[in-house]
Amino acid sequence: MDLVERIRSGNKRTLSKLITEVEYDTETGREALRELYKYTGNAHVVGITGSPGVGKSTLVARIVKELRKREISVGVVAVDPSSPFTGGAILGDRIRMQELACDPEVFIRSVSSSAGTVGRTTKNIIRVLDAAGKDVIVIETIGAGQVDLDVLNVADTKVIVLMPESGDEIQMIKAGLLEIGDVYVINKADLENAARTKSQLSLAIKERDGWIPEIVMTIATSGEGVEKLVDAIFAHKKHLEDSSNLRKGRLEAVKSEVVEILVEKLKMRFYEKFSNARYSDIFEQVLDKELDPFTAAELIEKEEGL
C-alpha cells in the first residue's frame, strides 16, 4: 500500500509519523501534502481558545464525547506553548482527554508552539487528519498573542472560552477576541457571576457577516451545556455553508497561503543573490552614512529591474 492509501485507510502509525514530518516541514512531509491535498476540505475545523486554565481541555474532551455520541469521527490538535530558549515543553492538555485515547475514531496530537510557523504547521497537520477522514477537527490553543491568532485563523468556527468574572469589564475585550469569535462559551458556569458575565458579553458582541455569535454556558467538569455548545458549532457550520461565506473564507486563506509560499521563495532567492559580493559596496556606503537604507534599496531595485 502506498502512503496515501495507508493514510486514507486510517493507519494510525503512518498518520502519526506523517504528522511529525509535516511538523518539521520535511521534503517527505511536503511530498505527502501534495498528494493528499485533493482529499482535504471535508472536515469542519473548530478552534477553541481562551486564557490559561479556563477549562479548554476539559471542554474539548466533552465536545469530542458529544461528537462521538453523534457518530462523528474527530481529530484533536492541542497546541501548548514551549520555552523560546530550550524549545522544551510540557504538553499536558491530554491529561483531560485520556478517556478518549482508545477510541479508534479519535486521534489526538499535542504540538508545541516552538517555531514561529505554528500557524502553518497546524494547518498542514489538520490537512493530514482531514485526508485521513476525520469529520471534525478540534484545535486547542491559548488565546494570547500572534501565534495563537495564526493558529485560530485556520479554523472554520472559532470558539472563545471565558469564565465568570467579577470585574466590570471582560478581560477578553482587551485581548481583541471579541471581534473574532463565532461562538462564545462561559465555562465554569457553576461559579459566581456567570449570569452577569453573560449579560456583559452579550452587550459587547456584534453581528458579523449575517451571523450573531452565540453565547453558551457550560460546566465542562460535569458536561452541562456541552450538547448546546455542539449544536451552536453546527449551526455556525450551516450558516457558513448556506451563506457561501465558507467558500469565501477558504478562498481568502488559499490566496494568502499561495502568496506566502511565493514570498518565501522569492525571499530565499534574494538572500542567495545578496550573499555574493555584488552589492557589498552599497551596504558599506549605508553603514558609513553615505547612503540611507531607502535610497540603497531603490538603487538595487533599479539595478535588478524590479
Add this chain to the structure above:
Amino acid sequence: MKKGKNIRVLIAKPGLDGHDRGAKVLARACRDAGMEVIYTGIRQSPEQIVETALQEDVDVIGLSILSGAHMSIIPRILELLNESGIGDIPVIVGGIIPPDDVEELKRRGVKAIFGPGSSVNEIVEFIKSIT
C-alpha cells in the same frame, strides 16, 4: 532520530496509586533539557499508554510505577507496543522494583530501570543517549 528534531517523551503513570510527584519532577527536568513531554497523568491503563505513544509519535516512553503491580502492567505494555507495530520505542521505568524483577523486565525489553536512588539528571542523560 532526525537532526534538529526535539526529543518527544511520553511520561505516564500506570497503576492505581495517585503519587505523581516523581513523574512531574522528571517531566520538568526533561522540558528544561529541551524535550517535548507528553504528560498523561495518573492511573493510565496499558492500552491508554500505548495508544498515546502511537498517536504522539514519541521517541521514548517513561513509566513511573510504585504500586507493586509492575510485573503484570509492564509486560502487558511491551506486548501491546509490539502488537501496534511500535515495539521499537524504548521503554524506561522509574520506581521501586526488586532486583529479580529488574532482571526479568530487562530481559523482556525494558531499556533501563531507575530506582529511588537515581537522580533526574541521570535519567535525562540516559534518554538523550538512546534517542
